[in-house]
Amino acid sequence: MNLVQQFGIFFSNIFSIISSPSLLLILFGSTLMGIIFGALPGLTATLGVALLTTLTYSMSTQAALVALMGIYVGAVYGGSYGSIMLNIPGTASAAATALEGYPMALRGEAGKALGLTTTASALGTIVGMTFVVIFTPLIAALAMQFTSFEFFLLAFFGILISGSISCPDTVQKGWITGFLGLFIAMVGRDQLQVYPRFTLGMMQLESGIEVVPVLIGAFGIPQIIQVLKDRQVTAEPAKIEKIIPSFGTIGRNVKHIVRSALIGVGIGAVPGIGEDIAAWVSYGTAKKSSKFPEKYGTGFEEGIVASEVANNSCIGGAMIPLLSMGIPGSPPAAMLLGALMLHGVAPGPMLEIEQPGFTIGISAILLLASMAMWIVGMLLAKQVVKLLKVPPALFMPVVAVLCLIGSYALGLKVFNLYLMIPMGILTYYLTNMGYPIPPLVIGVILGSMADANLRRGLMVSQGSLAPFFTRPVALILLLIIVFTFVSNTGIYKRLLAKILRKA
Amino acid sequence: MMDNSKLRGADLITSFLFFLLGVWILFESFKMPLRDSYAGVNSAWYVSPALMPLIIGTAIILLALTIFVHAMKHGGKEALKVLWASRIGKKLLSDGNIRYASVLLPLIAMVYMNLTMVDFFLTLVLYLSFTISVFYIDDTKFMRSTFYFYTVEMAILLVISIVKLDVVFASIFTYLLDIIALLMIVALTIWMKLQLRKVPGEKVNRKFRHAMLMTYIAPLFLVPIFRYALRIPLPVEGGIVNLMSLVYYTLR
Numbered sequence: 001m002n003l004v005q006q007f008g009i010f011f012s013n014i015f016s017i018i019s020s021p022s023l024l025l026i027l028f029g030s031t032l033m034g035i036i037f038g039a040l041p042g043l044t045a046t047l048g049v050a051l052l053t054t055l056t057y058s059m060s061t062q063a064a065l066v067a068l069m070g071i072y073v074g075a076v077y078g079g080s081y082g083s084i085m086l087n088i089p090g091t092a093s094a095a096a097t098a099l100e101g102y103p104m105a106l107r108g109e110a111g112k113a114l115g116l117t118t119t120a121s122a123l124g125t126i127v128g129m130t131f132v133v134i135f136t137p138l139i140a141a142l143a144m145q146f147t148s149f150e151f152f153l154l155a156f157f158g159i160l161i162s163g164s165i166s167c168p169d170t171v172q173k174g175w176i177t178g179f180l181g182l183f184i185a186m187v188g189r190d191q192l193q194v195y196p197r198f199t200l201g202m203m204q205l206e207s208g209i210e211v212v213p214v215l216i217g218a219f220g221i222p223q224i225i226q227v228l229k230d231r232q233v234t235a236e237p238a239k240i241e242k243i244i245p246s247f248g249t250i251g252r253n254v255k256h257i258v259r260s261a262l263i264g265v266g267i268g269a270v271p272g273i274g275e276d277i278a279a280w281v282s283y284g285t286a287k288k289s290s291k292f293p294e295k296y297g298t299g300f301e302e303g304i305v306a307s308e309v310a311n312n313s314c315i316g317g318a319m320i321p322l323l324s325m326g327i328p329g330s331p332p333a334a335m336l337l338g339a340l341m342l343h344g345v346a347p348g349p350m351l352e353i354e355q356p357g358f359t360i361g362i363s364a365i366l367l368l369a370s371m372a373m374w375i376v377g378m379l380l381a382k383q384v385v386k387l388l389k390v391p392p393a394l395f396m397p398v399v400a401v402l403c404l405i406g407s408y409a410l411g412l413k414v415f416n417l418y419l420m421i422p423m424g425i426l427t428y429y430l431t432n433m434g435y436p437i438p439p440l441v442i443g444v445i446l447g448s449m450a451d452a453n454l455r456r457g458l459m460v461s462q463g464s465l466a467p468f469f470t471r472p473v474a475l476i477l478l479l480i481i482v483f484t485f486v487s488n489t490g491i492y493k494r495l496l497a498k499i500l501r502k503a
Numbered sequence: 504m505m506d507n508s509k510l511r512g513a514d515l516i517t518s519f520l521f522f523l524l525g526v527w528i529l530f531e532s533f534k535m536p537l538r539d540s541y542a543g544v545n546s547a548w549y550v551s552p553a554l555m556p557l558i559i560g561t562a563i564i565l566l567a568l569t570i571f572v573h574a575m576k577h578g579g580k581e582a583l584k585v586l587w588a589s590r591i592g593k594k595l596l597s598d599g600n601i602r603y604a605s606v607l608l609p610l611i612a613m614v615y616m617n618l619t620m621v622d623f624f625l626t627l628v629l630y631l632s633f634t635i636s637v638f639y640i641d642d643t644k645f646m647r648s649t650f651y652f653y654t655v656e657m658a659i660l661l662v663i664s665i666v667k668l669d670v671v672f673a674s675i676f677t678y679l680l681d682i683i684a685l686l687m688i689v690a691l692t693i694w695m696k697l698q699l700r701k702v703p704g705e706k707v708n709r710k711f712r713h714a715m716l717m718t719y720i721a722p723l724f725l726v727p728i729f730r731y732a733l734r735i736p737l738p739v740e741g742g743i744v745n746l747m748s749l750v751y752y753t754l755r
Binding site for chain 1: 562631738
């Protein structure tokens with residue numbers, strides 16, 4: 001497909017959406033819903049995508065994607081409302097924004113801060129979208145050269161890297177939850193010999209554990225338990241006057257925007273690493289490289305730009321491995337993968353062959369979602385801020401009901417709910433004890449791919465492990481895995497410290 | 504996340520549990536066909552369904568051991584004592600535990616019992632009326648007394664479910680269990696209303712009204728959306744859902 005054809009598909013996608021009143025309604029409605037989900041403390045972008053997945057079941061794939069991307073983009077941006085107005089981040093990805101946004105609100109500049117986050121988030125999403133267009137086909141073309149060995153190693157790499165980066169405590173905790181996810185994926189009849197594994201004699205487990213209920217259980221239930229268990233104090237939002245788009249401030253911060261967008265896309269592209277880490281890394285980098293680091297934490301515009309551009313550009317970054325290799329770049333992207341599979345779309349290297357123009361279609365939706373987000377943000381911010389007064393106790397039980405119906409509706413199996421609850425309780429305890437959940441989710445999603453590809457590869461090589469070392473990409477992946485593993489051991493750290501001391 | 508004084512103690516427990524899981528995975532994996540034939544297919548080790556579980560089991564055991572060793576090196580024993588001491592003095596029915604149980608019990612009762620027994624609309628109302636009210640009003644005494652009342656109601660439903668009385672009820676009158684659930688909702692509402700008198704503050708009655716409003720509005724929206732717009736058959740379509748269907752199809 002040449003460049004002109006790609007532009008043609010891009011604009012025809014945009015035109016088909018903006019010329020359809022129902023799609024426009026879905027776009028603006030889901031974006032607004034996303035903003036509300038992001039703004040309300042306790043609700044997350046992942047939960048938003050999870051709950052909306054059920055409602056998109058009967059929609060066309062295009063309409064479903066418009067709805068899901070709208071809520072994803074809106075929720076990541078919406079997190080800044082709580083940060084700025086209450087000093088309580090609506091989502092983890094907006095925690096860095098609170099450091100600068102709330103002091104601005106206290107100075108009576110809440111409207112300016114909200115305008116700045118709206119414009120910065122829209123720009124971040126657009127930059128992320130550009131990277132999706134450029135890099136997805138390149139990585140997909142590279143992935144076409146992959147054999148079973150590379151796909152097996154890629155799954156392992158995803159778990160290890162996600163465990164290493166997302167773990168708040170020792171990395172081993174991140175890795176072990178990844179392996180726990182892999183184990184969950186092993187339950188049921190295996191793909192090659194149809195042998196029942198870990199089914200405990202239960203018929204319902206023979207077809208395996210469905211991904212979407214596991215994801216809803218892992219991300220929804222712990223959130224509900226946590227929010228209801230902790231006594232919530234509803235704070236009064238700061239006063240807000242006029243929302244100012246802050247184009248001038250954006251113009252003065254082009255350098256920060258470019259750097260933050262690159263950080264966001266880069267971190268987003270790493271499997272399982274979400275918008276929160278992108279925002280913190282970008283904020284930290286901006287502070288370190290700033291001419292006025294002492295102004296950070298006092299309501300400095302640069303800080304808001306850094307975190308908001310990064311968390312929204314992370315969306316595009318997370319879409320790159322998802323579309324090119326079928327590996328989600330962030331927890332909401334993992335949910336999106338489940339939704340795509342429900343609609344008969346199998347992300348991966350074959351995606352562009354099976355559904356030409358799909359990636360460009362997603363990019364067009366991302367662009368429109370960022371525009372819808374900007375318009376809704378500018379027009380309805382004051383109304384959304386009023387919702388911050390609603391105590392979580394009023395809506396969290398309804399969210400629990402939505403999780404329940406959502407899990408049930410995807411397959412009409414009550415058994416899915418029986419699994420969802422223990423999964424939720426397990427992840428609640430694991431999170432409390434410093435075990436990260438993204439590697440577990442990556443493990444559940446990539447488990448069957450890792451299993452089937454390892455055995456298929458070994459079948460072709462007649463049990464020889466040589467292709468791991470003779471195939472260049474496999475060798476590189478293997479070396480990265482070994483390095484990731486070794487670099488986290490005590491011996492390596494001590495050795496490195498010794499060398500650095502000598503140097 | 505748990506604070507550091509207890510975290511390493513908890514690590515000892517979780518690593519031990521993970522270790523047991525790893526051992527069980529290996530134990531189960533060795534039962535799978537490794538070299539012999541399965542369903543007429545000659546298996547080799549590299550195509551065995553046990554291959555990946557063996558890797559996973561081994562990895563979990565090794566990682567559990569490293570977490571255990573790390574915890575022991577960083578004051579795990581002392582942290583375990585702190586953790587134990589913090590639990591030992593705590594009453595089973597402490598305010599914290601009641602609050603936690605108030606989150607979990609309705610959720611568990613709804614999923615594992617009511618959902619497959621009682622009309623879907625009533626299941627949701629039963630769950631929401633308790634959960635929204637106790638957490639929105641957020642008074643310790645109110646929560647405790649309502650929790651006890653709700654537990655008794657759920658215990659009655661559990662007995663009905665265990666001794667299969669629901670089948671007997673259905674043979675007498677199809678919607679008899681729904682009527683019982685409806686009576687339980689009414690009783691719970693009256694109980695909460697009575698308990699509210701003991702709750703200090705001017706706004707509690709208004710809060711209770713809001714909670715009740717939310718309790719009924721949410722299912723009134725959700726049930727028709729899922730049943731009629733998305734055409735999803737609900738787990739149990741009893742008295743209320745069938746009444747809704749009657750109205751919907753008559754109007755349609």
